[in-house]
Amino acid sequence: MKPHNAEKTCWNCPAAILKGNVDFRACGQSVEAIRKRVEREGILIECARQPDLGRFEPTITFEECPQWRLTEYGYMLENMRVMILGIDGYLGWTLALKLGRLGCEVSGVDNFLRRRCVKEKGSMSIVPIASMEERLEAAREVLGIDINFREIDILDREKLGRFMKEVKPEAIIHYGEIPSAPYSMVDCDHAIKVQYNNVIGTLGLLFLMKEIVPESCLIKLGTLGEYGSPLTGRPLFEGLFPADAVLIWGGREWSLGGEVTPRDPLSFYHVSKVQDTFNIYEACKYWWLRSYDIMQGVIYGVHTDEVAADPRLRTRLDVDEWFGTVVNRFVAQAILGMPLTVYGEGQQIRGFIALEDAMECMTRLTSSPPEPGQYDVVNQVSGLHKLIDLAETVARVASEKFDIPVKIQRVENPRVEADVHPYEVVSEKLPNTFGFRPKVTLEKEITRMFELLTQPEIKERLKRVAHLIRPSTWWSGEKRVAETIEVYTPGTKRVGGFQPVLITKREAIVPVSKPVEELEEPIQVLAKDDPPKKKTAKKVSKRNGAH
Amino acid sequence: MELTDKNFEKEVLKSDIPVLVEFWGSWCPPCQVEKKILAKLEEEYNGKIKICTINIDRNPKVTFKYYIKGVPTYIIFYNGKIIYRDIAAKSEKQLKEMIEKAINRINKIVNMNY
Numbered sequence: 330m331k332p333h334n335a336e337k338t339c340w341n342c343p344a345a346i347l348k349g350n351v352d353f354r355a356c357g358q359s360v361e362a363i364r365k366r367v368e369r370e371g372i373l374i375e376c377a378r379q380p381d382l383g384r385f386e387p388t389i390t391f392e393e394c395p396q397w398r399l400t401e402y403g404y405m406l407e408n409m410r411v412m413i414l415g416i417d418g419y420l421g422w423t424l425a426l427k428l429g430r431l432g433c434e435v436s437g438v439d440n441f442l443r444r445r446c447v448k449e450k451g452s453m454s455i456v457p458i459a460s461m462e463e464r465l466e467a468a469r470e471v472l473g474i475d476i477n478f479r480e481i482d483i484l485d486r487e488k489l490g491r492f493m494k495e496v497k498p499e500a501i502i503h504y505g506e507i508p509s510a511p512y513s514m515v516d517c518d519h520a521i522k523v524q525y526n527n528v529i530g531t532l533g534l535l536f537l538m539k540e541i542v543p544e545s546c547l548i549k550l551g552t553l554g555e556y557g558s559p560l561t562g563r564p565l566f567e568g569l570f571p572a573d574a575v576l577i578w579g580g581r582e583w584s585l586g587g588e589v590t591p592r593d594p595l596s597f598y599h600v601s602k603v604q605d606t607f608n609i610y611e612a613c614k615y616w617w618l619r620s621y622d623i624m625q626g627v628i629y630g631v632h633t634d635e636v637a638a639d640p641r642l643r644t645r646l647d648v649d650e651w652f653g654t655v656v657n658r659f660v661a662q663a664i665l666g667m668p669l670t671v672y673g674e675g676q677q678i679r680g681f682i683a684l685e686d687a688m689e690c691m692t693r694l695t696s697s698p699p700e701p702g703q704y705d706v707v708n709q710v711s712g713l714h715k716l717i718d719l720a721e722t723v724a725r726v727a728s729e730k731f732d733i734p735v736k737i738q739r740v741e742n743p744r745v746e747a748d749v750h751p752y753e754v755v756s757e758k759l760p761n762t763f764g765f766r767p768k769v770t771l772e773k774e775i776t777r778m779f780e781l782l783t784q785p786e787i788k789e790r791l792k793r794v795a796h797l798i799r800p801s802t803w804w805s806g807e808k809r810v811a812e813t814i815e816v817y818t819p820g821t822k823r824v825g826g827f828q829p830v831l832i833t834k835r836e837a838i839v840p841v842s843k844p845v846e847e848l849e850e851p852i853q854v855l856a857k858d859d860p861p862k863k864k865t866a867k868k869v870s871k872r873n874g875a876h
Numbered sequence: 877m878e879l880t881d882k883n884f885e886k887e888v889l890k891s892d893i894p895v896l897v898e899f900w901g902s903w904c905p906p907c908q909v910e911k912k913i914l915a916k917l918e919e920e921y922n923g924k925i926k927i928c929t930i931n932i933d934r935n936p937k938v939t940f941k942y943y944i945k946g947v948p949t950y951i952i953f954y955n956g957k958i959i960y961r962d963i964a965a966k967s968e969k970q971l972k973e974m975i976e977k978a979i980n981r982i983n984k985i986v987n988m989n990y
Contacts, residue, residue, distance in 0.1 A: 340902070340934070351933060351934075352933075352936060364936065364940075367936045368936060368937060368940070371881060371882075371937075372934060372936070387934075569905050569909060570909070571909060571912075572909040572910055572911075572912040572913045572968075573912075573913065573967075573968060575967045575969075582967055582969060582970065583967065584906070584910075584965045584966050584967040584970065586906055586909040586910055586913070586965060586967075587904070587905035587906030587907065587908060587909040587910065587965060588905070588906065589905075613903060614903055617903060699902075700902035701902055701903070701933070702901065702902045702903025702904075702933075703902045703903060703908065704903075704905065705905075705908075
């Protein structure tokens with residue numbers, strides 16, 4: 330079987346110079362001179378990497394082109410110039426090393442905002458991370474990678490533009506956003522800070538791309554949380570409705586295929602991501618930019634081969650309530666001997682992906698750019714889990730492999746979200762279009778985390794942030810530590826709620842996200858004055874409700 | 877089948893059977909996803925009608941000739957002539973209705989000629 334991107338052509342290649350050669354008519358911006366020439370000669374383009382080719386028809390496939398070489402992730406553009414925004418972060422640094430090792434010319438910018446935000450909350454990365462100077466030195470020394478780093482705030486368009494002109498990136502990975510729902514809900518100042526940085530930063534970037542690198546591909550990190558969790562149980566499609574979706578209203582029918590699906594964000598942070606989605610969608614339409622918008626599940630884990638190659642290359646790991654994702658927090662709590670805190674019912678279902686798998690997805694997407702003007706969305710997720718099940722898994726790994734006894738505790742849910750809800754996620758593109766197969770199981774990555782985080786130095790750091798794990802940021806604006814509802818031993822609680830459904834290849838019959846426990850008989854609703862029936866109605870509470 | 881300026885005449889205008897052409901743009905998400913339905917219809921109507929697509933930005937000659945001002949635009953050709961024309965993305969049911977309507981019209985033309 331051919332690699333996933335073998336048949337892509339110059340139309341997908343960032344080295345193909347389209348500007349000035351193609352009459353882009355999407356918005357009626359017909360350029361008379363180009364139109365006449367194209368009518369006479371057909372479309373001929375130039376290659377920025379091989380000017381000696383002159384003008385030629387853009388029909389060369391990646392498989393045929395000498396600029397694209399075969400790797401384990403498909404064809405990769407030789408020495409592809411990839412710029413990573415937010416290169417100092419959890420994902421940015423990890424991806425920089427992976428792409429660098431694959432032969433990409435990696436450049437990156439960061440203003441260390443994440444380090445400051447975490448410090449502001451009195452926390453720190455529990456995996457010690459080196460300064461950028463040390464990181465760059467270690468990348469050179471250990472992996473032989475030269476990363477072109479510049480300290481730039483992406484809101485500073487002048488500086489960012491100058492760097493983009495210097496580098497001329499062929500792909501831009503945008504991780505340069507504040508990635509925290511609770512941080513955005515602390516108060517008005519934090520909500521504004523998150524939205525301003527994320528939305529305005531991305532909007533400015535789009536204008537710069539239009540002017541400087543219109544043929545480059547923007548791979549932008551969104552979140553699965555943009556969709557929310559619709560209580561209708563409607564599947565979360567990959568950003569756009571599929572071809573066979575229709576709207577029926579008043580006895581009439583319309584195709585919904587290709588339209589942007591509804592978004593129902595879960596916090597002001599998620600709202601910033603939704604706003605990004607629409608800004609990017611429009612920029613692709615107006616200016617023929619191209620982008621993959623990544624609806625990533627909750628990320629967890631510590632391992633890739635590159636970050637594990639040397640302590641100085643480790644990526645950050647946060648476990649506090651603002652920047653720690655749920656699996657990372659659970660593992661930290663287990664090591665500290667604290668009960669694992671589940672919010673509310675714990676029946677919330679979310680999509681997840683391990684760090685290593687997420688990096689592979691990003692690599693495959695980088696290697697396979699969309700067509701000019703194409704805005705596409707992928708749901709980057711390798712599994713769906715109920716939070717309460719995740720706690721059970723972490724507890725099992727802790728006790729069976731590391732001899733750490735663990736309790737689980739349900740605490741008040743400080744968020745406004747459905748505690749019990751159906752959840753179906755469609756993730757067909759990464760496995761079927763980009764050849765991605767998840768390699769890391771939940772248990773495997775959790776085990777790796779225990780191995781790393783139980784090291785004495787890290788365990789000491791964990792103790793210093795232990796008081797910051799339990800939630801105290803309420804969506805209501807309250808500031809108080811969430812109280813315990815119950816504490817129990819893993820394996821002793823019957824898990825209800827809905828069965829999650831992850832659709833990676835659509836078959837004729839799609840399973841439905843339905844309650845784990847089917848009703849044996851209809852629920853009888855008794856009025857207060859009714860005499861009690863002999864057979865007591867089964868009490869089924871909170872199964873379908875949001876609270 | 878994906879058409880080009882070069883093969884349009886041979887594959888469409890000189891085709892023995894009717895041809896449905898979808899004019900599309902890479903910047904039009906409904907056009908992108910509709911390809912799946914068109915592929916399905918191609919199998920279903922095999923031999924009765926040919927189903928093709930053509931990218932408007934890459935094939936300016938045909939695009940200008942047929943005055944395409946929005947995508948997706950559907951044109952059904954028969955014997956080099958336009959039998960049916962419509963614009964805006966369609967559901968599978970609507971596309972089938974469009975094809976059936978065009979085939980009926982073609983049958984009438986053929987009967988009239990006899």
